[in-house]
Amino acid sequence: MQNGDVVEFRYRVEELLGRGGMALTYKAVEFDGNRAVVLKTPSFGTFTQEDKKTEERRLDRFSREARMLARVHHESIPDFFTQGLHNGRPYIAMQFIDGIHLRGYLRLNRPRVTEVACLGVSVARALRATHESKILHRDIKPENIMLTHGGRVYVIDFGIALPTDGDPTRYTRLGVGTTGYRAPEQILRSRDVAASDLYSLGCVLYLMLSGREPFDTSAGMDTVEDQHLNDTPDRLTGCVRDLPAELDELVLGLLEKDFSDxxxxDDVIDVLTRHLPTEGEPEPNPGFDIDLTLPFRDPERSRTHNRRHRSSRAPKPKFRRSRQINYLTRESINDRIVNAEQQAVTGEAAAAGSDMEILLEETIEAYGRSHEMTETVRQALADVRQLTGHPLQ
Incomplete structure (x- = not known):
């Protein structure tokens, strides 16, 4: 496919969205109704005669993905529209999700418990529907979770999903999943079970709450896979302030080595539902550009927002945020920066530097490490250090 291609007199290709190891995805527009869709088609290299079996397996897997998408129906899974052929290559047409991956969201925001609960409930509900349809996703990770500008959550990419009815063994590929999010039984290649998807969800929730994956190689010589098999992750209560104990237990429970434990x-949904916002609650303060609480606080506004939003940033809220004393406002941050700069100029260097370091910690806690307000405070701290003759290293 190329930009401008007309696919079966129904879709016009607009742009390439992604190029993966097994498939290409394009954004297209449907002529009838001007609806945006995603067209997915297998990616092929230059196959020799000996590689024909590889090509056949890829086509079989692609056809299987289309059949699985057609039988799963859930508000947090993109709708399947149709499948067909374009220039001799198969394609799948499905719902276009206007938003960003969870990984991109986490680069800008440090979610609080309420945002984690909103996402976790949505993904768990999608997984429940998937498993009830006799399908295992097998690749839950931040890149396969999409967030819309209206705060809705979608589980995407069923490219390596596995049907558990019929003869699933003929579709099994060894070593499936993504390093960092694979369950022990996937690493050992022993079996595929629904609990493997829940282990991966546990890794995602751990990342959202702590800012890091449960296992990495920075603290020792063991590989990530070895740690998944043998190590117990640190408790979240040691690195997340005011975390309810039941959430710590839930996430660590999802990361149990034995899938039967x-x-x-349903357990995930039951625990996280207790931490969801209720309909009519005010917007969180500080707010993020993508508000994961919106579908729960104001479902109708979330649906309208999804239909109308086309830019990279959410519109300004229609009502004033309810200011909460334990959250930093932009105004208070700016006031404290000005005060620290005045202290530095008048010779109170130590006090200015100390105040700015505390402010940076508080801003990271409230807004996340990569939010624009955090960058503002970080730059202001560097400026104060420069004024006092102690620049940041």
């Missing part, structure tokens, strides 16, 4: 989708 992990909570079910």
């Amino acid at each position: 992990r909570p079910t989708c």
Whole structure:
């Protein structure tokens, strides 16, 4: 496919969205109704005669993905529209999700418990529907979770999903999943079970709450896979302020080595539902550009927002935020920066530097490490250090 291609007199290709190891995805517009869709088609290299079996397996897997998408129906899974052929290559047409991956969201925001609960409930509900349809996703990770500008959550990419009815063994590929999010039984290639998807969800929730994956190689010589098999992750209560104990237990439970010891989708939903915002609650303060609480606080506004939003940033809220004393406002941050700069100029260097370091910690806690306000405070701290003759290293 190329930009401008007309696919079966129904879709016009607009742009390439992604190029993966097994497939290409394009954004297209449907002529009838001007609806945006995603067209997915297998990616092929230059196959020799000996590689024909590889090509056949890829086509079989692609056809299987289309059949699985057609039988799963859930508000947090993109709708399947149709499948067909374009220039001799198969394609799948499905719902276009206007938003960003969870990984991109986490680069800008440090979610609080309420945002984690909103995302976790949505993903767990999608997984429950998937498992009830006799399908295992097998690749839950931040890149396969999409967030819309209206705060809705979608589980995407069923490219390596596995049907558990019929003869699933013929579709099994060894070593499936993504390093950092694979369950022990996937690493050992012993079996595929629904609890493997829940282990991956546990890794995602751990990342959202702590800012890091449960296992990495920075603290020792063991590989990430070895740690998944043998190590117990640090408790979240040691690195997340005011975390309810039941959330710590839930996430660590999802990361149990034995899949039979992990909570079910219903267990996850039951625990996280207790931490969801209720309809009519005010917007969180500080707010993020993508508000994961919106579908729960104001479902109708979330749906309208999704229909109308086309830019990279959410519109300004229609009502004033309810200011909460334990959250930093932009105004208070700016006031404290001005005060520290005045202290530095008048010779109170130590006090200015100390105040700015505290402010940076508080801003990271409230807004996340990569939010624009955090960058503002970080730059102001560097400026104060420069004024006092102690620049940041």
